[in-house]
Amino acid sequence: MPKHKLKPQTYKSLLNMKKTLLLPLLLLIGFFTSATAQTTETTFPVSGNCSMCKKRIETALDVKGVQEAVWNVDTKKVTIKYKASKISEDELKKLIASAGYDTPGYTADSAAYKKLPDCCQYRTPGKHSH
Numbered sequence: 020m021p022k023h024k025l026k027p028q029t030y031k032s033l034l035n036m037k038k039t040l041l042l043p044l045l046l047l048i049g050f051f052t053s054a055t056a057q058t059t060e061t062t063f064p065v066s067g068n069c070s071m072c073k074k075r076i077e078t079a080l081d082v083k084g085v086q087e088a089v090w091n092v093d094t095k096k097v098t099i100k101y102k103a104s105k106i107s108e109d110e111l112k113k114l115i116a117s118a119g120y121d122t123p124g125y126t127a128d129s130a131a132y133k134k135l136p137d138c139c140q141y142r143t144p145g146k147h148s149h
């Protein structure tokens with residue numbers, strides 16, 4: 020039987036199928052809504068100079084539990100969307116510090132800071148060449 024010649028019976032069973040699918044679909048939507056609700060957003064200052072710093076800071080935050088990390092070169096602040104069940108704000112700050120950047124409560128790892136290019140050494144004024 021060609022597929023486009025559906026009998027009324029078949030339509031009915033299709034409608035029934037839609038009803039049966041509705042419940043799991045609603046459950047699925049509920050699941051995603053609650054998953055979104057578990058996302059925590061935080062913003063705090065992070066020292067830095069330029070787009071290279073931005074890349075380094077954001078790369079340091081590219082870990083499990085972090086959904087989005089954006090460092091703003093103008094405000095020198097990072098905004099992180101993360102799952103508090105997977106990672107804590109303190110851990111996020113430690114990641115940034117270990118990449119060589121100061122953030123409230125955590126001073127940059129000095130070895131990592133020394134490795135930064137001159138232009139990125141945010142503690143030395145006047146070295147900013149870009």
Ligand SMILES: [Cu+2]
Pocket residue numbers: 067068069070071072073138139140
């Ligand atoms: Cu830089």
